[in-house]
Amino acid sequence: MRNRALRIISGLGGVVAVLAITPSLGFAQDVYEPTTQDVLNNIWVFMAGVLVFFMQAGFALVEAGLTRAKNVVNIFAKNLADAIVGVLAFFACGFAFAYGGDSKWIGDSMFFLSGGDAFGIAEEGALSLSTDFFFQSVFAATAVTIASGAMAERTKFTGYLIFSVVMCAFIYPVVVHWTWGGGLIAQLDYGTDEVPVVFSDFAGSGIVHMTGGIAALMGAYFVGPRIGKFGADGSTRAIPGHSIPFAMLGVFILWLGWFGFNPGSELLADFEVPRIALNTMLAAVSGGLATTIVIWAKTGKPDVAFIGNGVLAGLVAITAGCGAFNYAMSAIVGAIGGVIVVFSVLMFDKIKIDDPVGAISVHGVVGAWGTLAIGIFARYDDAFLGRENAGLIYGGGDAGPFAQLALQATMILIIGVFVTITTGAVFAAIKATVGLRVSEEEEIEGLDVIEHGLPGYAPDAVTSR
Amino acid sequence: MKLITAVIKPFKLDDVKDALKGAGITGITVSEVRGFGRQGGHTETYRGAEYKIDFVPKVGIEVVVDDAAVDAAVDAIKTGASTGKIGDGKIWVSDVDRIVRIRTGEEGTDAI
Numbered sequence: 001m002r003n004r005a006l007r008i009i010s011g012l013g014g015v016v017a018v019l020a021i022t023p024s025l026g027f028a029q030d031v032y033e034p035t036t037q038d039v040l041n042n043i044w045v046f047m048a049g050v051l052v053f054f055m056q057a058g059f060a061l062v063e064a065g066l067t068r069a070k071n072v073v074n075i076f077a078k079n080l081a082d083a084i085v086g087v088l089a090f091f092a093c094g095f096a097f098a099y100g101g102d103s104k105w106i107g108d109s110m111f112f113l114s115g116g117d118a119f120g121i122a123e124e125g126a127l128s129l130s131t132d133f134f135f136q137s138v139f140a141a142t143a144v145t146i147a148s149g150a151m152a153e154r155t156k157f158t159g160y161l162i163f164s165v166v167m168c169a170f171i172y173p174v175v176v177h178w179t180w181g182g183g184l185i186a187q188l189d190y191g192t193d194e195v196p197v198v199f200s201d202f203a204g205s206g207i208v209h210m211t212g213g214i215a216a217l218m219g220a221y222f223v224g225p226r227i228g229k230f231g232a233d234g235s236t237r238a239i240p241g242h243s244i245p246f247a248m249l250g251v252f253i254l255w256l257g258w259f260g261f262n263p264g265s266e267l268l269a270d271f272e273v274p275r276i277a278l279n280t281m282l283a284a285v286s287g288g289l290a291t292t293i294v295i296w297a298k299t300g301k302p303d304v305a306f307i308g309n310g311v312l313a314g315l316v317a318i319t320a321g322c323g324a325f326n327y328a329m330s331a332i333v334g335a336i337g338g339v340i341v342v343f344s345v346l347m348f349d350k351i352k353i354d355d356p357v358g359a360i361s362v363h364g365v366v367g368a369w370g371t372l373a374i375g376i377f378a379r380y381d382d383a384f385l386g387r388e389n390a391g392l393i394y395g396g397g398d399a400g401p402f403a404q405l406a407l408q409a410t411m412i413l414i415i416g417v418f419v420t421i422t423t424g425a426v427f428a429a430i431k432a433t434v435g436l437r438v439s440e441e442e443e444i445e446g447l448d449v450i451e452h453g454l455p456g457y458a459p460d461a462v463t464s465r
Numbered sequence: 466m467k468l469i470t471a472v473i474k475p476f477k478l479d480d481v482k483d484a485l486k487g488a489g490i491t492g493i494t495v496s497e498v499r500g501f502g503r504q505g506g507h508t509e510t511y512r513g514a515e516y517k518i519d520f521v522p523k524v525g526i527e528v529v530v531d532d533a534a535v536d537a538a539v540d541a542i543k544t545g546a547s548t549g550k551i552g553d554g555k556i557w558v559s560d561v562d563r564i565v566r567i568r569t570g571e572e573g574t575d576a577i
Contacts, residue, residue, distance in 0.1 A: 228476075444476050449518065453509040 032122055040269040042121070042131045048264020049135040055142055055257030056083050058250045062312075063149040065247025066305060066357045068239065070446025071153045072456035078148040078157065082164040083141045089169035090140045095133055097173035104183050106174055127267060135264060136176075139208055142261070143172045146212030147423075149357035150220040154227075154443050157451050159436040163426055167215060171422045175211050175415055185414055190399075190407045197403040199411045200384035202276075203265035205320035205370030206415055213364020214416060215423040217353065222427035223436050225354030227443055236349045239356070244304060251308040255284055258315045262322040276322045280315065283322075283334025287314015290338030298342070306342065309358045313341035316363055317370040323382030324374055324390070333373045337366045368412050375405025466561040466577065467535050471526040472500060473546040473554040478524050481545035488541040490534060492577070496525040504552040521552065529561055531574055 060079035064072050093111055100107030110116055116129035127135070144167045148160065178184040179199060191197030201207050229237055241247060262280045263273040291310020296302045317337030318330050325333065344361035353360065378391035389397035390404040430436050437443075442450045449455055473481060478495065485493060499520035506519035530538045535558060542556050566576040 449507075449509060454511060455518070 032120070032124070034121055035124065037269070038121060038124060038126070041125065041267070042128055044269035044273065045127055045135050045264055045267055046131050048260035049131075049138050051257050051260025052135070052138040052142060052264065053257075055138075055254050055261070056145060058253030058255075058257055059142075059145045059149070061246045061250030061253060062308070063152055063250070063357050065243040065245065065250060066149075066241035067152045068446070069242040069457055070448060072242070073448035073452045073454050074157065075148070075152055077452055078152075078155075078160050079145055081157070081161055082144045082148060085161055085164045086141045086144045086168035087137050089165045090137045090173070091133070092169065094140060094168045094170070094173040095136060097170060098136065098176035099132075099181050102182065103177075104187060105177070106183070107177050107181060125268065135267075139204065139261075140168045140172050143204075143208045143212040144168050144215075146209070146359050146363045147216040147219045149359040150216035150355045151223050152356045153447065154437055155219070155223050156435055156438050157447075158434050159430045162430050162434065163215075163219065163423075166426050167423070171215070171419060171426075172208075172211055174422075175207055175419065178414070178418075179207050179411070185411050188407060188410060190403045190410075192399070195397075195399045196386060197390075197399045197407055198384065198386065199407055200324060200374050200378065200382055200390075200404075201320045201371055201411070202323040202382050202384065203262045203319045205316055205318075205367045206412055208367075209316045209319060209363040210367030210371060210412065211415060211419050213360050213362070213367050214419040216355070216359045217364055218420065218423040218427050220353050220355050220360065222424070222431050225352060226356070227440065229354045230352055241305065241356075247305055247308055251311055254312060255315065258284070258319075262319060266323070272323065279322045279325055279327065279330035280318055282327055282331040283314040283318030283337070284311050285314070286331040286334035287311055287317065287338035287341075290314075290335035291342055294339055294342045306345075309341050309345070309362055310338040312362045313337040313366045316366045317373065319367075320370040321374045321378060321382075324378040324380050324385060326379050329377040329379065329391075333370065333377055336373075337369055340366055340369055368416070371412050372405070372408050375402075375408040378404060466564060466574065467530055467532060468559050468561050469526075469528045469530060469535065469538050469542070469556060470559070471542050471546065471554060471556040472498065472523045473526060473542070474548065474552060475522055475524045477546045477548065478526075481526065481542050484541035484545035485528065485538065488534070488537040490528060490530060490538050490541070492528065494527040496527075498523050498525040502552075502555065523554065529564060529577055531577055 056079060060076050063079065064075045067075055091112065095113065096109060096111040097107045100109035100111070113129060113133060118129055121128050144164050147163065151160065179186055179201060185199050189196050189198055226239065229239060231237060258280055259277050263276040266272045266276060288307055288311040291313065292302050292307050295306045314334030314337050317333050318325070321333060322330070341358065341361050344365040345355070345358045348355055348360060355361070374391065376392045378385060379389060379394055381388050385404070387397045387399070389395055390399070392401045392405050395401055396403055427436060438447060438451070482493065500523050501519055501521055504521060506517050506521070508515055508517050526542065528538055539556055539558065547553055563572065564576045565572050
């Protein structure tokens with residue numbers, strides 16, 4: 001009797017002792033404890049996302065400033081609305097299509113952000129789901145809002161809303177999935193077993209800006225030019241914007257936001273962040289300078305609206321290579337962007353595509369240039385390239401001088417074809433159903449009162465009954 | 466000498482200007498005005514409250530011409546400003562007693 005009791009008690013005591021000395025065993029072992037660096041990474045990327053979000057104000061101001069006062073409510077409404085529906089669409093399924101799973105073509109998990117850890121990270125260097133989604137959603141909002149400028153002053157609000165939903169729910173996410181999400185384009189390799197050659201687009205010259213710019217082109221094409229923009233004799237008429245101060249404030253705000261867009265894409269809080277920011281700054285000012293010189297020489301006057309476009313062109317141009325370039329090449333690539341944008345804007349007028357703010361040129365054409373420029377000027381490993389000296393002028397870094405350039409060109413082609421076809425289909429469908437363009441009377445009267453019931457600049461004495 | 470005043474739809478200003486030039490009339494004064502004739506306003510809502518937009522933006526035009534040129538000028542404005550829809554506007558002609566060119570001091574028809 002006493003032996004059995006002793007055995008039971010010592011057995012229990014043994015179990016208690018084991019449990020007492022190993023408190024960290026059991027389910028607690030699977031939770032990763034974030035370090036200070038992990039927290040810094042997430043806080044930085046989140047703040048960068050806040051800066052990128054503020055670019056929505058920048059886009060709205062540029063577009064409002066470069067269009068007429070009678071449409072100012074509509075421009076702000078479109079910019080507000082595409083952020084609203086865009087982020088919701090991205091939350092519902094866009095993020096999932098972009099990053100859910102390993103499929104080559106499209107994501108298939110994390111709809112409504114399900115299945116992820118909302119409160120922490122799984123491993124060192126990771127971003128929490130909240131940080132990741134927050135940052136990615138403001139990029140999606142950037143991509144979709146580019147089109148509103150090119151379609152300004154004659155597009156139906158309902159038609160534009162439908163486009164915004166489809167763009168953020170499907171079109172942009174697929175482009176992301178094929179690149180940052182590890183799909184189709186990310187799996188291209190133009191190198192060898194020893195030296196792989198894969199795509200690079202650090203913050204999205206191609207993925208975000210060129211995609212948005214092509215959507216803008218399709219939208220401007222399907223909605224048609226504004227009444228009076230092109231004369232019957234083929235001449236192009238200037239339709240001056242109503243507020244250069246708005247436009248310039250918008251440029252500054254976009255410029256500010258880009259210091260989140262590019263350095264935030266490092267996805268870490270490290271010394272690359274300020275270096276990338278400096279590359280971004282140099283490209284912006286070089287783009288502005290280059291455009292100043294070109295437009296001053298061409299027309300005899302430094303056209304401030306164009307110079308604003310030039311700064312933005314420099315920023316778009318550096319967005320792909322901001323990690324891979326050194327200071328000098330960042331300035332050069334930005335300057336080339338500033339030259340390209342002038343001729344691109346003039347070219348689109350010649351082919352009768354009416355783009356009131358130059359969005360197609362700044363984002364579409366220069367976005368392609370920025371993506372391609374990696375193939376020419378890449379010097380450092382930006383965590384995509386996987387090797388140094390990938391650019392043509394540096395010899396290509398063990399993979400031959402042309403491999404990276406060829407891959408960047410392929411990437412531009414694939415994204416270009418996909419976005420052209422899908423956005424073209426969306427706009428054609430909207431045009432054929434709910435209608436894309438407002439009536440002639442409404443366009444002449446101004447969209448503010450008729451689409452939204454509010455004049456943008458109401459006289460103080462407003463009669464009410 | 467006559468003063469021709471017209472109220473027209475804003476987007477027709479370019480057409481009126483070209484028509485007047487075609488009729489040999491240089492010199493025009495333009496203002497941004499608001500008004501209505503028999504054209505009605507419409508009701509909108511602002512933050513839930515209804516209000517009426519009675520006054521429609523228009524452009525006012527003033528041209529001083531020689532008596533002989535009045536008919537041509539009125540026709541030019543009428544053709545240039547017409548859309549056939551409600552709200553096209555009105556033209557009226559009144560007398561001018563005296564006119565002076567400020568720079569030179571010329572008066573009368575020389576000052577037109």
